[in-house]
Amino acid sequence: MTHASIGSKQMTIGEATLFPLFAVLAFLSLVAAALSPFEGQLSTFRPYRGAGHPCYRCLFREPPPPDLVPRCEEAGILGAVAGVMGTMQAVEVLKELLGLGDSLDGTLLMYEALAARFHRIRIGKDPECPTCGAGTASANG
Ligand SMILES: [Zn+2]
Secondary structure, X not given: OEEEEEOOEEEEEOOXXXXXXXXXXXXXXXXXXXXXXXXXXXXXXXHHHOOOOOOHHHHOOOOOXXXXXXXXXXXXXXXXXXXXXXXXXXXXXHHHHHOOOOOOOOEEEEEEOOOOEEEEEEOOOOOOOOOOOOOOOOOOO
16 A cells, blocks of 8 residues: 655555555545556545545445456556556546546546557445445444
8 A cells, every 4th residue: 555645635545455445444535546458447536525426345345256356467467558557547646636637536447458448437426335335434424
């Protein structure tokens, strides 16, 4: 897990299963990226802002079984795809810290390297989310 801060703004940068919970509990923004051999996904999560701002677990409720997802070196991730997504993740972190531009909060940016295509989909807050849904400590402040 990486922590970044400029002035009073702080955020968490990561993509594993414990980072999202930490970010929600600490009221931090999370910029998360994920890779498959020829594709990438990127999003920013700010669930502390309330309705309309999903957390990581609103999108990915449960982590997959450990034996189902191969490690990057086993899956054969194309290094350049990791470079594209890592660079874009760094840009989103800087935008969050500096308050610039449009956030990916509430959307998932998907990159398909073989088709040379980007597209964004909206993601909603899950009212039944075990991390930020109604009735959880984070939903009640
Ligand atoms: Zn949630």
